[in-house]
Amino acid sequence: MKVVIGAGPAGMMAAIAAAEAGKRVLLIEKNEKPGRKLAITGKGRCNVTNARDVSEFFDNIPTNPSFLYSALYGFTNADLMRFFEDNGVPLKVERGERVFPCSDRAYDIVDALKNRLRALGVRLVRDEAAAIETAGGAVVAVRGKNGLYPCDGAVIATGGLSYAQTGSTGDGYRFAKALGHGVTPPRPSLVPIVTREDVSALQGLSLKNCALTVTDRKGAAIYKNQGEMLFTHYGLSGPLVLTASGHIGAEPSGFHLSIDLKPALDADKLDERILRDFSSEKNKDFANSLGALLPAKLIPYIVERSEIPPRAKVNSVTREQRRRLASLLKNLDFTAEAYRPINEAIITSGGVNVREINPSTMESRLVKGLFFAGEVIDCDAYTGGYNLQIAFSTGHLAGMNV
Ligand SMILES: Cc1cc2nc3c(=O)[nH]c(=O)nc-3n(C[C@H](O)[C@H](O)[C@H](O)COP(=O)(O)OP(=O)(O)OC[C@H]3O[C@@H](n4cnc5c(N)ncnc54)[C@H](O)[C@@H]3O)c2cc1C
Incomplete structure (x- = not known):
């Protein structure tokens, strides 16, 4: 037997x-x-x-x-x-x-x-x-x-x-x-990642077509891919992030996860796009000007990280500020703190x-x-x-x- x-x-x-x-x-x-x-x-x-x-x-x-x-x-x-x-x-x-x-x-x-x-x-x-x-x-x-x-x-x-x-x-x-x-x-392994940044306001937001680049503690890129990811109350999850964790290895602390929210547009094209959105409604507040570009849940978070005053009129946003915004959208950076417990791992x-x-x-x-x-x-x-x-x-x- x-x-x-x-x-x-x-x-x-x-x-x-x-x-x-x-x-x-x-x-x-x-x-x-x-x-x-x-x-x-x-x-x-x-x-x-x-x-x-x-x-x-x-x-x-x-x-x-x-x-x-x-x-x-x-x-x-x-x-x-x-x-x-x-x-x-x-x-x-x-x-x-x-x-x-x-x-x-x-x-x-x-x-x-x-x-x-x-x-x-x-x-x-x-x-x-x-x-x-x-x-x-x-x-x-x-x-x-x-x-x-x-x-x-x-x-x-x-x-x-x-x-x-x-x-x-x-x-x-x-x-x-x-x-x-x-x-x-x-x-x-294949596990969600806890970030140092508080992303609890973004909980439940899923990004369908973004690119993710992971860099190690020395700044070397170890993983890059495009696909879907998800914000949770503690950090990042979803297919792209789970797969990335498999490449990170045992100790994720200090690794950087950079999200490109607009992988189809290079920095110049994105700047042109923002400029176009801004010039169509010159007297809008900056905080209300991103609706065509980003999911609603993400806008307050991006506005805060852009350091552009939310009530600034878009026609007062400087070229330098606009460039910074574009760079933020191409490179929304998070620092890994830890993995979620093994019970949540795939x-x-x-x-x-x-x-x-x-x-x-x-x-x-x-x-x-x-x-x-x-x-x-x-x-x-x-x-x-x-x-x-x-x-x-x-x-x-x-x-x-x-
Ligand atoms: C949410 C989730 C989604 C996944 N999706 C995919 C996917 O789409 N594709 C993919 O390739 N992989 C996927 N995986 C991984 C895949 O499920 C595992 O790699 C696979 O199930 C491992 O198979 P296994 O038979 O070794 O173990 P298990 O599937 O864990 O089976 C072990 C079995 O042993 C039994 N057992 C344990 N101890 C005892 C005991 N003492 N006495 C009697 N019985 C016992 C358990 O009850 C269980 O039924 C996923 C995993 C998770 C958690």
Whole structure:
């Protein structure tokens, strides 16, 4: 008997691959339903993988990419897409080669996995695994809160530490440590950023098409991209910022995030545009003159940071002041103070040390019959469907070998 702990994407795929290889499989999940996190991925639409060539995946995996060669080439994005199409979930490719179910329903992805598990006769048990028992350096059982599950192979697919309400509470790190494995301390990645500046007045404001440049403490640009972001009561969030956090690394304090509110206009064009807006209504107060240029919620904040008196008539605004305003709109700068807590992170960076896992099988180098899959391993990727592909590929490899 093989036991898989955790019915997330990694665990479900591991159970499917093991059952397809003819093994009897028990899948233990502590939640009432499998795939709770999977069901909320991609804002409920599930960005299940990325359609780029697999060779391009490694540039999107900042932590231990080479460990994943066998897994990602053994069960590729094309294999994963075929799996879902064959199991009744047509897929579509969107901007950035992101792959989603045509239905835009993450539940369809979860259901396809559940149906395949059922068809293969995998037994799904609701229990919380508490420990893995070994004898003579090999796995002999998984101890659950409700029972003992004897087995000669176990896959730990318990996920990371983020969004703990979905079941990912870091249990796998505990199991791995108890069996002698090193665990790189978990930390948040793809996570909102707390800023030194008070932006609470902008809470809820979403910018649809802005550019973001992140510079490190020495002033070197480390990330630049265009897209969507969001102001929150503590700082910055939204896709651009979450992705940026993956590039920043462990310690964000002192990094600068500069927002270009008008990426389509260079500084001169923007100045011309402002001049045009100003000259159409010369006697307006400055504070009332930006309605055509900026979202209403942002105007008081920009007026304050521009240091141009809000009641100044636009025809009294000097060329120098106007240039400063344009520069502010092209370079609205914030300083990072910290990340939000790991529970608010999309993924957990850190995890079971990859040097102690055989990359060709996902088996522990320390304990026979012990395998790892998914986010519990010290690997993580940027946004774009790469994290789920890692979960499915490592799950598949572990399942084939357990
Ligand atoms: C809001 C959000 C959106 C995301 N969107 C995307 C996206 O669109 N695309 C993408 O690629 N990635 C996305 N991710 C990341 C992706 O969801 C994870 O990388 C992926 O779910 C990891 O899979 P996993 O199977 O390793 O772990 P998990 O999905 O965390 O599953 C682990 C499972 O193990 C169970 N478990 C834990 N401990 C025990 C125990 N002791 N006993 C029994 N069961 C246990 C848990 O209940 C859970 O069901 C998103 C993450 C979040 C939080």
